[in-house]
Amino acid sequence: MLSRQEKRLNRIIKMLHLSNPTTVNNLSSIMDVSHMTIRRDLELLKERKLVDIFHGGVILNNEKKRAKQHPYSLSFANKQMNPEKKLIAVKASSYIKSNDIIILDTGSTMEYFARALPDCFPFTVICFTLNSLVHVSKMDQAEIIFPGGYFHENTLMFESKEGIELIKENPADTAFISASGISMEAGVSCSNDYEFATKTEMIKSADKKILLVDSSKFNKVKSTPFAELTDFDVIISDKSIPKEYRDYCNTQNIELILV
Amino acid sequence: MLSRQEKRLNRIIKMLHLSNPTTVNNLSSIMDVSHMTIRRDLELLKERKLVDIFHGGVILNNEKKRAKQHPYSLSFANKQMNPEKKLIAVKASSYIKSNDIIILDTGSTMEYFARALPDCFPFTVICFTLNSLVHVSKMDQAEIIFPGGYFHENTLMFESKEGIELIKENPADTAFISASGISMEAGVSCSNDYEFATKTEMIKSADKKILLVDSSKFNKVKSTPFAELTDFDVIISDKSIPKEYRDYCNTQNIELILV
DNA sequence: TTTATAATGTTAAAATTATAACATTTCTAA
DNA sequence: TTAGAAATGTTATAATTTTAACATTATAAA
Numbered sequence: 181m182l183s184r185q186e187k188r189l190n191r192i193i194k195m196l197h198l199s200n201p202t203t204v205n206n207l208s209s210i211m212d213v214s215h216m217t218i219r220r221d222l223e224l225l226k227e228r229k230l231v232d233i234f235h236g237g238v239i240l241n242n243e244k245k246r247a248k249q250h251p252y253s254l255s256f257a258n259k260q261m262n263p264e265k266k267l268i269a270v271k272a273s274s275y276i277k278s279n280d281i282i283i284l285d286t287g288s289t290m291e292y293f294a295r296a297l298p299d300c301f302p303f304t305v306i307c308f309t310l311n312s313l314v315h316v317s318k319m320d321q322a323e324i325i326f327p328g329g330y331f332h333e334n335t336l337m338f339e340s341k342e343g344i345e346l347i348k349e350n351p352a353d354t355a356f357i358s359a360s361g362i363s364m365e366a367g368v369s370c371s372n373d374y375e376f377a378t379k380t381e382m383i384k385s386a387d388k389k390i391l392l393v394d395s396s397k398f399n400k401v402k403s404t405p406f407a408e409l410t411d412f413d414v415i416i417s418d419k420s421i422p423k424e425y426r427d428y429c430n431t432q433n434i435e436l437i438l439v
Numbered sequence: 440m441l442s443r444q445e446k447r448l449n450r451i452i453k454m455l456h457l458s459n460p461t462t463v464n465n466l467s468s469i470m471d472v473s474h475m476t477i478r479r480d481l482e483l484l485k486e487r488k489l490v491d492i493f494h495g496g497v498i499l500n501n502e503k504k505r506a507k508q509h510p511y512s513l514s515f516a517n518k519q520m521n522p523e524k525k526l527i528a529v530k531a532s533s534y535i536k537s538n539d540i541i542i543l544d545t546g547s548t549m550e551y552f553a554r555a556l557p558d559c560f561p562f563t564v565i566c567f568t569l570n571s572l573v574h575v576s577k578m579d580q581a582e583i584i585f586p587g588g589y590f591h592e593n594t595l596m597f598e599s600k601e602g603i604e605l606i607k608e609n610p611a612d613t614a615f616i617s618a619s620g621i622s623m624e625a626g627v628s629c630s631n632d633y634e635f636a637t638k639t640e641m642i643k644s645a646d647k648k649i650l651l652v653d654s655s656k657f658n659k660v661k662s663t664p665f666a667e668l669t670d671f672d673v674i675i676s677d678k679s680i681p682k683e684y685r686d687y688c689n690t691q692n693i694e695l696i697l698v
Numbered sequence: 699t700t701t702a703t704a705a706t707g708t709t710a711a712a713a714t715t716a717t718a719a720c721a722t723t724t725c726t727a728a
Numbered sequence: 729t730t731a732g733a734a735a736t737g738t739t740a741t742a743a744t745t746t747t748a749a750c751a752t753t754a755t756a757a758a
Contacts, residue, residue, distance in 0.1 A: 184736095185736095190557055194529060194532065194556075195555075197555070198525045198554055198555060201493060205714090205715090210526070214736065216716095216717095219716080234493075234495060234496055235494060235495035235496070235715065235744065236493060236494035236716095310572065310573075313572075317569055317590070323590065325589055326585075326587045326588065326590065327587050327601070328585040328586050328588065328602060328605070330584055331582065338583075342586070343601065346587070346588065346599055346601045442705095443706095473706065473707050474707095475706075475707065478747090494715075494745065494746085495714095495744075495745060700757100701756100703757100704753105705752100706751100707752065708752085709748100711749105712746080712747075713746065714745070715742100715744070716744080719738100719739090721736100721739095722735100722737065722738085723735080724736080725733085725734070726731100727730100728731085728732100
């Protein structure tokens with residue numbers, strides 16, 4: 181149970197989210213406490229670096245906000261391989277045709293892909309992560325299907341068995357899939373159990389399957405295998421992949437695109 | 440060639456980009472003009488909707504920024520009744536308890552509500568719109584269930600029959616419902632067909648039903664009726680509602696909270 | 699240059715906000 | 729339940745900001 185004051189502090193922060201900045205008077209009339217109480221509250225919030233006080237009022241200190249954001253978001257993923265990932269994403273976007281239904285997997289490469297989607301002709305996007313959704317929703321011509329479900333904070337993914345049903349209901353032209361591990365022997369794998377059902381259903385649902393993986397993922401095996409390399413029609417990666425995979429794709433008749 | 444004043448106006452905006460908000464005194468000492476000059480400048484900037492003035496200082500107006508984003512977002516909804524909506528939202532947030540499962544309806548009032556959610560104890564949020572989702576996903580302690588489905592651009596809502604199944608699967612403690620029309624005879628109504636199934640299922644699913652509607656919605660009937668007033672346990676509105684509704688709630692034993 | 703106009707500065711009074719000291723209420727633990 | 733402590737409210741005074749009226753300075757056109 182929070183003390184009255186702590187409740188007020190929370191409420192003040194909430195109020196600030198609604199209208200920033202705000203005044204001592206406004207707060208004291210809304211909360212129905214004296215201005216001195218509000219001032220004392222603000223002093224505390226200031227000590228906690230949550231707000232800044234100015235003559236007459238208070239403003240959120242949004243240094244914190246920026247720092248927090250999302251653990252996955254871009255801040256983290258941006259750090260490694262992003263030039264390759266961007267190139268891979270841009271290359272992949274050329275596989276989209278007007279009126280296609282496409283399906284986007286999760287992961288940082290897919291966020292670049294979502295950002296690289298063309299917005300000059302109409303098509304339908306099925307996606308699963310908050311990041312992709314935010315980008316896609318800003319597009320003018322795209323229809324969006326977001327199967328939804330339970331939120332997973334580490335990847336910003338939503339999944340549920342009902343979501344799987346929605347994938348089945350909307351067979352896709354092309355699935356753009358990502359992975360954390362690629363191995364000639366162990367196949368294609370990812371790091372989270374909960375992605376399995378969605379990933380396999382995406383692959384089943386789509387006519388054409390395209391795998392987007394930068395070279396750092398090769399010869400790695402992660403906890404959850406979800407497909408064979410031969411399940412894919414196209415693999416888009418960068419020039420640093422091990423040579424044996426070039427030969428393998430050749431013999432297996434997989435189109436290998438290296439950016 | 441810009442006039443002196445125009446140059447100052449530009450400089451003030453630049454200063455604000457560096458530190459927002461700032462004070463009249465700070466600006467006048469930096470620009471080496473009198474506080475009256477700064478005040479007159481600020482009046483101009485305010486007329487141009489570039490800044491907001493508060494006692495002692497000035498802050499950038501970033502409504503513009505937001506307005507671009509989504510057609511619905513805040514730009515539109517902000518225009519009418521927003522002080523009441525904010526107060527209603529803040530009031531409603533006090534009905535959430537630790538470990539509750541709550542369910543958030545669509546609409547602008549609900550976006551305010553999503554922003555006003557407490558983040559000092561854990562609970563689960565079920566929601567349907569992109570706006571709510573973006574806010575909720577930034578919270579530290581909230582679990583999120585997003586039923587998902589097909590996207591409706593005008594309200595930023597997602598809905599599907601699979602989404603409805605997810606609601607059924609997660610019975611809520613409290614449903615926070617909004618409406619575009621309230622009428623003693625015709626009941627509670629909204630403006631979009633596609634909201635019907637979700638709204639009725641939300642109401643069925645929740646133990647406690649709270650209706651959030653500002654006074655502008657009273658004595659209006661919209662295209663899609665979805666509930667009776669008596670379906671609700673609590674109605675939160677503002678003091679301008681027609682008197683007859685006060686009596687009605689009294690006789691029908693509906694808790695009526697007016698902010 | 700002169701003159702009219704606009705822009706800026708100055709000042710004092712009014713309004714608002716801040717502070718500090720003390721009174722009252724509320725909470726907590728014995 | 730009650731004493732002590734913490735939180736909140738009240739008040740008067742101090743500090744700051746705002747306003748409005750008017751003085752001064754800069755600017756541009758005749």
